[in-house]
Amino acid sequence: MQANRELTESDFQEAHDDLRGLKQALESTIVGQEGLIDRLLIAFISGGHILLEGLPGLGKTHLAKALAGATGLKFSRVQCTPDLMPADITGSEILIRDPQGEQRLDFQRGPIFAPLVLVDEVNRATPKTQAALLEAMQEHQVTHAGITHPLPSPFWVMATQNPIEIEGTYPLPEAQLDRFLVKLNVEFPSEAALLSMLDISLDDEPSEHLQPVLDLERLVSIMATGREIVIADRIKRAAVTLLLATHPDTSGGSSHFRYGASPRGLQALLKTARIHALLQGRLQVDFDDLARMALPVLRHRVLLTIESELDGISSDSILRQIIQEWRSRI
Amino acid sequence: MNNALLKTLPRLVRRQQRRLWSAQLLTRTALPLGWLVIILFSSGVIHQGWLQLSSPLFFTLALLPPALYLSVTAIRQMPTTAEGATAADIQLKAHALFLSAWEITAFRQTPSSTQQLLLTRAAAELPRWQEQLRSIPTQRPGPSLLLGITLAILGGFLLLLPGKITQKTLESGSSDDAKQQLSKDSETIDPVAAINAVLLAEKKAAVLQHESQVAMQHAKAEGAHPEEEQTGDHSNGQSPEKANESRMESSTNGETRKNPAARNIVVSEIGESPGESAERHSGTAPGLDASVTTDQTTPFTQQRYQDISLDSDRGSQAFDRHTGQHLTTTSQPLKTGLSSVDQDFTGASEQTRPTAMTLDQRVLVERYFKQLSQFDASKP
Numbered sequence: 089m090q091a092n093r094e095l096t097e098s099d100f101q102e103a104h105d106d107l108r109g110l111k112q113a114l115e116s117t118i119v120g121q122e123g124l125i126d127r128l129l130i131a132f133i134s135g136g137h138i139l140l141e142g143l144p145g146l147g148k149t150h151l152a153k154a155l156a157g158a159t160g161l162k163f164s165r166v167q168c169t170p171d172l173m174p175a176d177i178t179g180s181e182i183l184i185r186d187p188q189g190e191q192r193l194d195f196q197r198g199p200i201f202a203p204l205v206l207v208d209e210v211n212r213a214t215p216k217t218q219a220a221l222l223e224a225m226q227e228h229q230v231t232h233a234g235i236t237h238p239l240p241s242p243f244w245v246m247a248t249q250n251p252i253e254i255e256g257t258y259p260l261p262e263a264q265l266d267r268f269l270v271k272l273n274v275e276f277p278s279e280a281a282l283l284s285m286l287d288i289s290l291d292d293e294p295s296e297h298l299q300p301v302l303d304l305e306r307l308v309s310i311m312a313t314g315r316e317i318v319i320a321d322r323i324k325r326a327a328v329t330l331l332l333a334t335h336p337d338t339s340g341g342s343s344h345f346r347y348g349a350s351p352r353g354l355q356a357l358l359k360t361a362r363i364h365a366l367l368q369g370r371l372q373v374d375f376d377d378l379a380r381m382a383l384p385v386l387r388h389r390v391l392l393t394i395e396s397e398l399d400g401i402s403s404d405s406i407l408r409q410i411i412q413e414w415r416s417r418i
Numbered sequence: 419m420n421n422a423l424l425k426t427l428p429r430l431v432r433r434q435q436r437r438l439w440s441a442q443l444l445t446r447t448a449l450p451l452g453w454l455v456i457i458l459f460s461s462g463v464i465h466q467g468w469l470q471l472s473s474p475l476f477f478t479l480a481l482l483p484p485a486l487y488l489s490v491t492a493i494r495q496m497p498t499t500a501e502g503a504t505a506a507d508i509q510l511k512a513h514a515l516f517l518s519a520w521e522i523t524a525f526r527q528t529p530s531s532t533q534q535l536l537l538t539r540a541a542a543e544l545p546r547w548q549e550q551l552r553s554i555p556t557q558r559p560g561p562s563l564l565l566g567i568t569l570a571i572l573g574g575f576l577l578l579l580p581g582k583i584t585q586k587t588l589e590s591g592s593s594d595d596a597k598q599q600l601s602k603d604s605e606t607i608d609p610v611a612a613i614n615a616v617l618l619a620e621k622k623a624a625v626l627q628h629e630s631q632v633a634m635q636h637a638k639a640e641g642a643h644p645e646e647e648q649t650g651d652h653s654n655g656q657s658p659e660k661a662n663e664s665r666m667e668s669s670t671n672g673e674t675r676k677n678p679a680a681r682n683i684v685v686s687e688i689g690e691s692p693g694e695s696a697e698r699h700s701g702t703a704p705g706l707d708a709s710v711t712t713d714q715t716t717p718f719t720q721q722r723y724q725d726i727s728l729d730s731d732r733g734s735q736a737f738d739r740h741t742g743q744h745l746t747t748t749s750q751p752l753k754t755g756l757s758s759v760d761q762d763f764t765g766a767s768e769q770t771r772p773t774a775m776t777l778d779q780r781v782l783v784e785r786y787f788k789q790l791s792q793f794d795a796s797k798p
Contacts, residue, residue: 094531097538316532320518321525322500371536372518418504 095316103313104369106302107133111367113158113301117294118151120281127272127384128155130363133307133314136269136356137225137245139210139388146274148248152206153295155246159307160300162240164202166221168213170256174220177207178230179237195232200224203240203304210247211257221245222264242308262347262391269356270381271388273404310366317362318372326418327357327378333410334390344396344406349389356385375418382411420541427520427540428499430551434509435502439495441557446491450484451566459569462576473577480570499524509554510547515540612775616783623790 107129114125131138132155140148149165156163166177179198185191199205200221207213207221224230225245230237247268249260265271277285288294302310335341335348342348361377368377383404390403457480465471497505500521507517519540522533529537559567775783 095535096531097535100532100535316530318518318522318532318536320514320521322504322517322521323514368513370513370515371532371539372514374514376513418508 095313100313100371103310104366106306106310107367109301110158113298114151114154117154117288117298118147119284119288120277121147121151121274124151124272124274126367127270127381130360130367130381131270131272131384132244133311133363133366134269134356134359135242135244135311136359137247137267139265139268139271140246140248140274141251141271142248142274143252143276144250146276148274149206149208150293150295151274152204152246152248153293154298156204157295157298158300159204159302159304161203161304161307163204163206164199165206165208166199167208168210168217170212170214170258172213172217174217177217177221178224178232181233193233195235195237197237198230200230201237201239203243205243205245207245207247209249211249211259212253213258215258215261218258218260218264222260222267225267242311262389265388266350266352268388270360270384272384314363314366317365317370319358319362320372323361323373323375323378324358326375326414327354327361330378330382330411330414331357331386333414334386334407336393342406342410344393344401345390345403346393347391349386353386353389357381360385375415379411379415383407420537422544423519423537423541424523426544426548427516427523430506430516430547431499431502431520433551434506435497435499437554437556438497438502438505439492442495442497443488443492444557444559444563446488446495447559447563450487451563451570454480454484455566455569455573458573458577460573462573466576466579471577476577477574480573506547506551510550512543512547515543516547612779612783616786619786619790 111125111129114129115122118125128138128140128151140151142148152165153163155161166172175198177198177200179196179201181193182196183191184194210218210221213221224239228239228241228243230239250257331349331351331354332338333341334345336343336345338348357378358373360381361373364377364381365371365373386407387403390407392401392403392406396406457476461471461476461480465473465476503517503520506512507514510516515536519537522529522537
């Protein structure tokens with residue numbers, strides 16, 4: 089990766105244009121989910137892992153495939169079930185016989201060894217398997233039999249989960265949820281979007297035929313440009329203020345939350361805000377970038393109180409209120 | 419780093435900081451203005467309608483707390499330069515370009531390549547920013563604020579104007595309280611005023627006696643030079659106007675001249691208003707002014723009341739009700755034509771108007787005037 093490189097106006101414009109091109113490519117295959125695609129791209133360019141939550145059949149897997157296709161990345165998929173073992177994801181040692189007739193144990197890499205991994209229905213895997221997966225997400229490496237195996241770089245995990253299935257699932261613990269950069273809710277498409285979807289994907293899966301618009305090198309370059317985006321001190325302070333507003337024990341903090349967002353959440357907020365600014369063609373982060381990215385970044389990092397849960401209050405509604413108040417104070 | 423940015427951005431930030439400060443103060447004026455209006459207006463209404471209030475006290479009470487509140491607010495709410503930059507950025511809809519550029523120029527020494535790019539963009543936008551910030555109108559007070567200020571000014575006027583009770587006292591003195599007040603006043607100042615009048619009269623008599631002797635000498639001299647009388651005698655040192663005035667007085671008051679010592683001096687009785695007193699002595703309606711004139715050309719003192727209609731202008735011709743003639747010389751206020759002694763006397767008489775004397779004092783004064791009336795100037 090390039091560090092402290094000399095960025096020129098043309099570099100910046102190129103990165104911006106490539107990003108817009110990638111977005112358009114995704115929008116051509118997934119209709120009626122423009123907001124979702126925006127946020128997905130932002131999280132992707134930020135280098136973070138993505139948790140997609142939505143009902144079955146809304147195109148979560150389709151979206152992940154389209155992203156892999158548009159970027160030309162090697163893509164692997166893991167379908168989680170309760171009997172899925174950690175080795176099924178990370179890989180395992182198998183006994184092999186070499187041409188000379190000698191037998192030895194060799195590490196066979198699992199599906200995790202791909203730049204882009206789709207983990208379908210992650211909440212159906214057992215906590216042990218989830219832990220193995222999430223360790224790989226955080227460390228970008230897999231340790232087996234005392235040997236560390238690094239994962240490809242960049243490395244993304246896109247996990248999906250179904251919000252309505254409770255039986256036979258293992259909800260992700262808060263500590264593990266925190267490892268996802270964003271949690272994106274896949275909304276039901278509008279009537280017009282459904283009609284458009286019929287036109288392009290009734291008999292075919294357009295994502296399977298999507299030609300790459302970017303290669304890995306270009307993708308890395310865009311990510312590096314994103315890291316060069318300027319964040320003013322005043323914006324950083326505002327981000328801290330927003331984060332602290334989710335904490336019940338700080339002045340002005342929300343009493344609806346039992347636990348507020350973590351410092352990792354603050355990092356995630358600023359990382360995604362930078363790419364949002366890049367997508368908008370700006371060299372600097374604005375307050376609006378923070379406001380736009382706050383909900384997907386913070387929603388899985390806060391924990392509602394029992395009383396609020398019993399009252400049927402969602403963390404999204406409280407967060408929206410907090411963001412609105414914070415924005416009005418600036 | 420761009421010099422224009424280095425110079426202009428801090429200036430724009432300071433300007434916006436000042437605007438922000440004044441806007442914050444304007445929004446904080448509701449409470450102090452409410453206080454001001456309530457205190458000034460209510461005290462003004464009370465002052466005019468019911469009870470006379472001390473204006474300075476209520477002005478202080480109305481102005482001091484809001485002034486203190488606004489001062490404290492102004493100090494505590496003073497925005498920082500960063501807040502000013504943020505406000506300017508929001509005003510310009512610059513999406514943090516202004517803010518970021520200002521931070522780079524204000525705090526950073528060597529900008530990175532991205533920051534350089536950002537500064538270049540900011541420099542390109544600078545003329546537009548300057549124009550935009552210049553064109554932003556300064557915040558004006560809202561309608562509620564203007565209404566509040568108007569009410570406060572109105573309340574202040576009400577408080578400054580003489581109260582209802584004071585007006586009544588001044589205008590008619592008809593209320594019982596006012597009469598009692600006047601009666602009390604007259605009782606207290608009566609002896610001093612009466613003695614003052616007596617002393618003044620004595621002083622005046624001495625002067626007039628001296629003048630009469632001089633006049634007699636002149637009369638003798640006139641017998642020797644009768645033509646001088648036809649052409650006008652200015653030998654007594656008076657101006658032509660004064661001489662005319664004196665002649666008019668002497669012609670219109672011929673009756674009085676026959677009895678040179680006769681005089682009318684108003685002595686108010688207890689509880690009598692000045693107007694009533696004047697009416698009693700001059701036969702005119704109350705409310706008419708009364709003043710004393712003296713014919714200085716005659717050897718004797720002639721004091722009388724001239725009733726001047728107040729409904730006509732002071733500058734217009736006055737009317738003497740005793741003789742039925744207009745007094746041309748009173749086109750100016752009568753006091754201006756009086757000698758210093760007369761003025762003193764008039765001043766004293768004004769003081770003694772609402773006075774009353776005790777029995778002893780009255781006897782003393784009457785005895786004095788009796789002696790004075792028996793005085794014959796023709797005798798050596």
